[in-house]
Amino acid sequence: MILHSGALARAIVLVGVSVLAACSDARNSLSPNPPVPSGSGRLQAMTSCGASFTVITDETDSLMTPYGIGTSSDTVNVCESWTGSDYDYQVSGAGSSDNVLGFADTVQTVAYQSGYVTGYTQSGAVAADPTNVGTLFDFVVADDPTRQASYDDPYYGVSSHDPSTCLQPPCPVMLRAQAALPAGDIVALRPSGGRSNAAVQDTLFTRHGLSRKGVRALVNTADEITPSLQGYRRFQTVKNGVTTLRSIDPVTQLLMVDQIISPSENMVVTHKWTKVTGGYVMDRSDYVSTETINGKPVTTFGSVRTNNVRIMDPAYPPLSLPIPSH
Amino acid sequence: MLRSQKAKRDLSTRNFLSTESNNPTPLLHQLGLRACSRLFAAILFLCAFQTAKLQAQLGYDHTSFLNGYGSDSTIWLRSYADLQTTPSQYLGQSVVLKTLGYPDVPVSLRYPGQVGHVVAYLGQGGTHVLLAHSLGSLVARGAYIDSTRIRPDVAAIVALTPPHQGVPIADNFGTLRNYLRDMQRRISDAVSGFNVASIIYDIIFVAFAPKHIAGFGPSLFGVILYAVNSVSIDLNNIDQFGGAPALADLSPTSPVINHLNTRFDDSSIPRANIYGTIPSRNAALRLLQSMSDDDAGFDHMVTLRNLAQEFFSTCKWAGYVTVINWTSGRRCAYARKTLGRLDERWALYINGPDGYGHVRYIPFDGIVPNERSVYPTTTGLAYQGVAPMTNHINVYKTRTGLDQAANGMLRVGMEPIQGPPPPPTISVAISGSTSPTIGCPDVWFAEATGGVAPYTYQWTVNGAPYQTYGSSELEYTPTGPRLYLTATATDANGNSGVSSTFSARPVSGSC
Numbered sequence: 001m002i003l004h005s006g007a008l009a010r011a012i013v014l015v016g017v018s019v020l021a022a023c024s025d026a027r028n029s030l031s032p033n034p035p036v037p038s039g040s041g042r043l044q045a046m047t048s049c050g051a052s053f054t055v056i057t058d059e060t061d062s063l064m065t066p067y068g069i070g071t072s073s074d075t076v077n078v079c080e081s082w083t084g085s086d087y088d089y090q091v092s093g094a095g096s097s098d099n100v101l102g103f104a105d106t107v108q109t110v111a112y113q114s115g116y117v118t119g120y121t122q123s124g125a126v127a128a129d130p131t132n133v134g135t136l137f138d139f140v141v142a143d144d145p146t147r148q149a150s151y152d153d154p155y156y157g158v159s160s161h162d163p164s165t166c167l168q169p170p171c172p173v174m175l176r177a178q179a180a181l182p183a184g185d186i187v188a189l190r191p192s193g194g195r196s197n198a199a200v201q202d203t204l205f206t207r208h209g210l211s212r213k214g215v216r217a218l219v220n221t222a223d224e225i226t227p228s229l230q231g232y233r234r235f236q237t238v239k240n241g242v243t244t245l246r247s248i249d250p251v252t253q254l255l256m257v258d259q260i261i262s263p264s265e266n267m268v269v270t271h272k273w274t275k276v277t278g279g280y281v282m283d284r285s286d287y288v289s290t291e292t293i294n295g296k297p298v299t300t301f302g303s304v305r306t307n308n309v310r311i312m313d314p315a316y317p318p319l320s321l322p323i324p325s326h
Numbered sequence: 327m328l329r330s331q332k333a334k335r336d337l338s339t340r341n342f343l344s345t346e347s348n349n350p351t352p353l354l355h356q357l358g359l360r361a362c363s364r365l366f367a368a369i370l371f372l373c374a375f376q377t378a379k380l381q382a383q384l385g386y387d388h389t390s391f392l393n394g395y396g397s398d399s400t401i402w403l404r405s406y407a408d409l410q411t412t413p414s415q416y417l418g419q420s421v422v423l424k425t426l427g428y429p430d431v432p433v434s435l436r437y438p439g440q441v442g443h444v445v446a447y448l449g450q451g452g453t454h455v456l457l458a459h460s461l462g463s464l465v466a467r468g469a470y471i472d473s474t475r476i477r478p479d480v481a482a483i484v485a486l487t488p489p490h491q492g493v494p495i496a497d498n499f500g501t502l503r504n505y506l507r508d509m510q511r512r513i514s515d516a517v518s519g520f521n522v523a524s525i526i527y528d529i530i531f532v533a534f535a536p537k538h539i540a541g542f543g544p545s546l547f548g549v550i551l552y553a554v555n556s557v558s559i560d561l562n563n564i565d566q567f568g569g570a571p572a573l574a575d576l577s578p579t580s581p582v583i584n585h586l587n588t589r590f591d592d593s594s595i596p597r598a599n600i601y602g603t604i605p606s607r608n609a610a611l612r613l614l615q616s617m618s619d620d621d622a623g624f625d626h627m628v629t630l631r632n633l634a635q636e637f638f639s640t641c642k643w644a645g646y647v648t649v650i651n652w653t654s655g656r657r658c659a660y661a662r663k664t665l666g667r668l669d670e671r672w673a674l675y676i677n678g679p680d681g682y683g684h685v686r687y688i689p690f691d692g693i694v695p696n697e698r699s700v701y702p703t704t705t706g707l708a709y710q711g712v713a714p715m716t717n718h719i720n721v722y723k724t725r726t727g728l729d730q731a732a733n734g735m736l737r738v739g740m741e742p743i744q745g746p747p748p749p750p751t752i753s754v755a756i757s758g759s760t761s762p763t764i765g766c767p768d769v770w771f772a773e774a775t776g777g778v779a780p781y782t783y784q785w786t787v788n789g790a791p792y793q794t795y796g797s798s799e800l801e802y803t804p805t806g807p808r809l810y811l812t813a814t815a816t817d818a819n820g821n822s823g824v825s826s827t828f829s830a831r832p833v834s835g836s837c
Contacts, residue, residue, distance in 0.1 A: 055647055061660050063512070067505045068674075068683065069667050080648055091643045098663060102606060102687060103670040105662075107635040112644070119636035128632040133640075140644050140651045150649060157647045260653050269652050285646070289656060293511065300660070304646050 050313030059302030082154030156214025384739025394460025463488030492578030494678030516661035598734025638662035692719030709737035752823025777817030
């Protein structure tokens with residue numbers, strides 16, 4: 001309804017353009033001459049983390065099994081912060097089965113900031129000069145719903161605030177609106193005109209009646225199909241020959257299953273969440289992928305466990321597992 | 327015939343002079359004094375004399391170069407960056423090579439055919455020192471062992487990175503090749519994750535097209551593609567490597583290796599053994615660069631490898647937990663893993679596994695483990711040297727490797743290049759009174775030695791030239807309490823020498 005208001009639509013466009021311009025001045029990767037990160041040439045730990053957590057992956061690549069390196073485990077500590085249009089991001093290796101004595105990867109820590117990726121050695125020395133890779137969205141080739149989900153809830157990958165968490169509107173949430181714009185344009189939206197950002201946001205992702213941030217943006221442009229056998233609501237997107245199916249628990253509105261189907265691969269990812277006060281944190285994701293290589297199916301599988309999730313971004317309510325009492 | 331009989335007689339003395347050293351100390355010490363001291367002092371002088379005599383008398387009028395596996399005789403005729411010339415010309419700067427020959431060791435043939443090829447070449451005449459690389463070393467030994475007819479035509483063998491004991495890669499090649507193919511596959515999958523058809527393409531080529539980043543390429547996408555593709559192995563080269571029939575002969579358990587390891591006929595001629603050593607780290611990339619004759623670009627290649635690891639790591643973790651893209655995350659995870667394990671897998675397939683199937687951490691040159699370069703017999707082995715290399719595995723392309731080859735060639739008795747004689751050292755001594763009488767004439771004498779007479783002399787008195795018209799005698803009347811003299815002598819060839827300062831303390835008195 002509100003979107004049909006011409007005045008509001010113009011306001012959204014104007015606000016969006018102004019935000020885009022502002023972002024370009026500061027740290028938006030679309031700047032033709034992004035500043036090269038300065039520093040001493042050594043790793044400088046991020047001073048604050050919007051979210052911090054530990055990730056442990058256990059993966060089995062059956063293509064590599066004949067060579068004796070089918071399975072691998074990695075443990076990393078992640079510190080990331082939402083900047084309003086992108087992330088600052090640092091991943092420090094804590095352990096890896098691939099760190100074979102004498103042959104450990106040179107790059108043990110990676111950092112992304114302001115469009116640049118830099119790799120660091122175990123000792124913190126720069127392994128290769130900072131390299132511009134665009135935004136983190138560009139780098140992982142995120143589609144529009146995925147980008148929109150980050151704007152809706154930047155830490156939706158590892159946490160999810162319950163819809164009632166925002167106790168004191170306007171809640172400081174940035175989001176990207178594309179409904180009123182040509183496809184492919186990037187426009188950000190900020191609070192304006194006495195109407196809270198949260199309120200505007202809540203009018204944009206209502207297509208499927210979902211209110212959980214991140215999730216609602218992720219599936220808003222998808223088509224709902226028949227429920228899964230588990231009773232999950234399923235939302236489908238087909239683009240460039242790739243079908244993406246996302247399954248949502250109708251009760252908790254949490255993302256429970258991702259399925260990506262392409263001519264060369266069928267990947268199913270199931271998620272488990274842990275309830276905490278004010279929301280959920282990600283427990284683990286398990287995937288199975290079947291590829292066709294040289295006409296033969298190759299199945300790979302793995303788990304991505306997320307520990308010690310802490311949401312500490314001052315713009316969002318804190319969220320974390322309770323600290324065990326002794 | 328007389329010459330070869332003499333050579334054999336001489337070399338029979340040499341057979342017990344086994345030395346293993348990479349220390350380029352004088353030949354006389356290496357071959358003579360050390361061995362003699364092990365026997366008894368009474369014949370020390372005779373041994374040393376005999377050894378020196380042998381060195382000078384190695385009979386050869388050809389130096390023939392044998393190529394290794396997967397190459398041909400043109401490797402000796404190409405100019406390489408590190409040498410600034412060809413290998414044979416480089417060696418010719420320190421060793422008298424005499425007539426040069428380049429018999430091909432055809433990779434298309436098995437061992438008997440290769441030996442036959444070299445035997446036919448040697449049968450054309452001349453007495454040869456064989457300088458052989460890799461497989462060529464086995465063929466050189468085989469020619470000598472298997473053909474008694476041509477033995478008098480082989481004066482010595484110098485082996486560069488020889489696979490005397492066979493190489494595990496011969497048995498592991500199929501697995502290695504498949505691993506590289508699948509690694510390539512994983513990298514390609516990840517690269518396709520950097521979706522060129524998406525908006526990133528426009529961003530890159532519109533916004534960044536003019537931008538050159540650290541010299542890597544014209545665009546961001548170029549950087550990524552270049553980095554991740556450049557660390558791939560050229561499978562065409564690998565296929566050619568493994569496709570040659572002679573590979574089967576190099577298996578540690580092959581009949582050829584077994585045959586050569588049970589025959590020691592060549593211990594009757596002097597031989598040298600050189601092996602190369604490189605770090606295990608990035609060995610595959612070193613090989614890749616050497617195959618492209620671009621050893622100088624090795625560091626750049628390592629940088630690209632690190633860049634690729636940066637990209638894959640960032641893409642993996644971001645795709646899994648931040649900007650969720652599961653297919654990108656998974657592809658990058660597996661690309662990172664297969665590329666990350668390249669060094670370790672390479673070392674495994676080249677060095678062979680231990681009893682538990684684990685990687686063996688032993689020195690190698692990238693293809694041949696050093697332990698498998700051991701000569702079947704050290705009897706008569708005149709020299710064994712290590713060429714520590716940091717940026718390549720192809721020993722014949724580098725000064726480090728060829729300097730060791732030259733050491734080996736000299737140790738087997740080839741003639742060193744004789745440069746112009748150094749200028750003689752002319753010494754000048756002054757004699758005369760150190761306490762002359764002030765005001766009384768006196769005479770001082772200068773005498774030169776070490777040059778070619780006649781000499782002319784130039785004197786200085788208290789730092790100032792004093793004219794004597796070339797005479798060795800200085801007649802001078804001291805005028806004060808200090809007298810300093812020097813004399814410069816110039817011999818018939820124009821070479822000069824200066825005396826040390828002669829100091830005298832004139833005293834008062836009557837003449």
